[in-house]
Each structure stands twice: as structure tokens, then as C-alpha cells.
Amino acid sequence: MGLDSFWHWLILLVVVLVIFGTGKLSKIGPDLGNAVRGFKKAMQGDDEEDEAKRKAPEQLRADPPPAEGTTSKARDTSETR
Template identity: 65%
Template sequence: MGSLSIWHWLIVLLVVVLVFGTKKLKNIGSDLGGAVKGFKDGMKQAETTESDPNHSTTAAAQVGQAPAAADKTTIDVEAKTKV
């Protein structure tokens, strides 16, 4: 009595499909699959970066973003002290 039979799971599946619809469930599945794929690619890239000690790229270059110094909205100011 404590475990769920196949009929219970089929009813739960039917209710989920009726509530969310098949298109929404398909979109959720593809989004989840894309997220898992991106995570695996990121882990693979991190492993190759760690295994190559001569690899000298910055984290911004790995992600494909421009470094902060090349940003046109950033103002680089050097503070000088008065003597």
C-alpha cells in the first residue's frame, strides 16, 4: 500500500500533460538538455585548460567576452596623493 503502482504513475503523467501541455513539456525538456550540454562543455573546457600549463588566456577570453580594459564605457583613472 505504501508504494505506487504503474497505474498511479500513469495517472500522474496524464495530469501533468493536461496541466502543462505537450508543447510546454517539450520546451522544458529541450531547455534542460541544452543546459546539461553547456555544463558538460564547460567542464570539458576547464579540464583542458587545467591540463595545459602553458595556456595563458584569461577567463574573459575563454567565455568570449572582451576584457574590461577594452570596454569603451570604463574610465581608467589613477588616483594621486597630494604631498
């Protein structure tokens, strides 16, 4: 039974499916891709980009002032009762 036998690969595939299941096997690809991307980023030194993002000033946004309408008057009259 050599490595080039079709039955060898078929039996090996069935054993792997029984041990790991299809759920775990479907997660191997994305996990491996994320690991490779992380390794490439570490090798290229993308720390400069992360540091620039941290140093960027935060832009704070405030809610617009409430429009003068019936909502504030209705609330005021209900509180006085």
C-alpha cells in the first residue's frame, strides 16, 4: 500500500473526517490564513501604521441641540401635574 494508491488516500480522508469532523475542518482554512497574515505583518513591521493610528487625534461628535418644538413643552406640562 503505497502513497500513490487511491484507496490509501480515501481511507485516510475518512479517518480524518471521523476524528476531526467537518466543523473543525472548515475552520482550518481561515485560521491558517489569519496566521499567515499575522506572520507577514510581523515580518514587515506594520507597527508604524498602528502607532500612527493611535497618535491620530480623536474626533468627538456631539448630538445636535434639540429643536424647539412640542416635545419639550409636552414634557414640561406633564411634570407639573
